[in-house]
Amino acid sequence: MGRLFGTDGVRGVANADLTAELALGLSVAAAHVLAEAGTFAGHRATAVVGRDPRASGEFLEAAVVAGLASAGVDVLRVGVLPTPAVAHLTGALGADLGVMLSASHNAMPDNGIKFFARGGHKLADELEDRIESVYAEHRTGAPWDRPTGAGVGRVRDYDEGLDQYVAHLVGVLPNRLDGLKIVLDEAHGAASRVSPEAFARAGAELVTIGAVPDGLNINDGCGSTHLDLLKAAVVEHGADLGIAHDGDADRCLAVDHTGAEVDGDQILAVLALAMRERDALRSDTVVATVMSNLGFRLAMEREGIRFAQTGVGDRYVLEEMKQHGYALGGEQSGHVIILDHATTGDGTLTGLMLAARVAQTGRTLRDLASVMERLPQVLVNVPDVDKSRVTTSAELAAAVSEAERELGSTGRVLLRPSGTEPLVRVMVEAADIEQARSVAGRLADVVKSALG
Known part of the structure; x- marks a missing residue:
């Protein structure tokens, strides 16, 4: 299993990459990890759960709520609200964690899960890594420690959130x-x-x-x-x-x-x-x-x-x-x-x-x-390449060096793998737009040939 968490939560095609089973399992893992980290400090935890209006958010929300409640976390379901609203309400309501179901600017078939810690802050990398690890452990057979009776979480709609x-x-x-x-x-x-x-x-x-x-x-x-x-x-x-x-x-x-x-x-x-x-x-x-x-x-x-x-x-x-x-x-x-x-x-x-x-x-x-003048900047997205090799390809490094020599002090080059999509972004800035387009096009071709 590759790393699930990207730069902005877990994201993928809903019901293919991001399934109900994955959403439920990650939610249970998050509850266990945050409890182990002392985030819940011995009290019964509460979570705020919201979503954007994607159709897939309906079943993914149900899975997340089920996972949290099965782990003993009370859930405040705020419905369709922006990501920053869920973050704000997590802090304002004194909740122990927040969960937002959204793929942000991605097209409708995608969806995603973002977790917020107490106060409405995004989880630290080490907590995301631990959630992945715990999820993987239990996915391969280790049973969850599940509460029963009055220990299970309660779920209610929180309509006042908007x-x-x-x-x-x-x-x-x-x-x-x-x-x-x-x-x-x-x-x-x-x-x-x-x-x-x-x-x-x-x-x-x-x-x-x-x-x-x-x-x-x-x-x-x-x-x-x-x-x-x-x-x-x-x-x-x-x-x-x-x-x-x-x-x-x-x-x-x-x-x-x-x-x-x-x-x-x-x-x-x-x-x-x-x-x-x-x-x-x-x-x-x-x-x-x-x-x-x-x-x-x-x-x-x-x-x-x-x-x-x-x-x-x-x-x-x-x-x-x-x-x-x-x-x-x-x-x-x-x-x-x-x-x-x-x-x-x-x-x-x-x-x-x-x-x-x-x-x-x-x-x-x-x-x-008009306080600032935008210098010509060209951004080219190169899809379907091995973005993990951006920093190790000798062919690509040579092409970048040549481009930087051509641009001199009046421009710059930046290549980076997308954190949420399978593509590499090529950015070129220059004093002249035609030069920026030319350099960006050449570099995009090299990315395709070197990493394709």
């Missing part, structure tokens, strides 16, 4: 959104009820698209991975800006009033300046990954804001933030963490904060985002 989470979001805004017209694209996902409710309570006039999930249409041609519908809607309705989420609403991308995309780097830049202005940007530092555009770093340096860099993945951004006490971090893809108000990336919170800055300054989002 209102509690929305109240939290609106309550942390620095100012209201009155006077703004905003288009929201909910990706037919987990925030289809939450996000419109939060923006409406904050005072915005709304146009909502992609907010009718049927279990099969999540991320289908809409949301943060498909911005064309949002761009068109913003222009058609004369909106001030548009906000797009992914399936589980842990990320946010935006569109300005002209229909131009505002990516995660630009959002981070706008929020960094806003937070510094109100003395909320601790150590005047923002955290971002190696995938961030060079233009972002140059803009932060020009504005006197320090830049801390991490590997790709919001968990690494979060680790850096927690270790040094920073308040803001994120990724170009739209995962933005505002640590004073969330323990993970929160797309609805990010969108609200971005809109609040527009409302507070009276400036357009286009003007605010």
